[in-house]
Amino acid sequence: MTSVMNKFAVVDFHSFKNDSSYVVKELSVVNVGDLTSRHFLFKPPGEDKDVKTSDWLTRNIHGLLWDAGDLEYSELRDVVTRNTFNSEYIYCKGEEKSVFL
Numbered sequence: 865m866t867s868v869m870n871k872f873a874v875v876d877f878h879s880f881k882n883d884s885s886y887v888v889k890e891l892s893v894v895n896v897g898d899l900t901s902r903h904f905l906f907k908p909p910g911e912d913k914d915v916k917t918s919d920w921l922t923r924n925i926h927g928l929l930w931d932a933g934d935l936e937y938s939e940l941r942d943v944v945t946r947n948t949f950n951s952e953y954i955y956c957k958g959e960e961k962s963v964f965l
Contacts, residue, residue: 865884865941865965871897871945871950871951871952871953872895872896872897872951872952872953872954872955873893873894873895873948873954873955874893874894874896874954874955874956875891875892875893875894875944875948875953875954875955875956875961875965876891876892876956876957876961877890877892877956877961878890878917878925878926879889880921880930885963885964886960886961887908888906888908888937888938888940889899889905889906889926889928889930889933890904890905890906890907890918890926890928890932890954891906891940891943891944892904893944893947893948895940895947895950895951896950902906903905904934904935904943905928905932905933905934905935906933906934906935906936906937906940907931907933907934907935907936907937908930908931909932909937909938910932913944927945944965
């Protein structure tokens with residue numbers, strides 16, 4: 865059973881959304897087999913184009929500040945790939961997040 869469980873990862877993220885794309889701020893990856901959990905906070909990719917929307921999300925949804933972050937946004941793809949590389953199945957909540965990933 866453990867070898868089967870090692871094939872699964874759960875990914876979730878909090879984001880800002882501009883136009884039709886996500887700007888991921890916080891990313892979490894759990895590898896189910898060994899129950900390791902990793903957490904990442906990304907810097908913004910550029911200037912905030914919709915301050916009202918980002919302020920509302922910060923106050924009412926996730927509490928993440930637009931300017932917060934430890935990692936460059938350009939590292940997002942590599943971080944996801946590195947932390948799900950050994951997973952055969954990756955789960956996340958929602959169709960939009962699945963398509964984004």
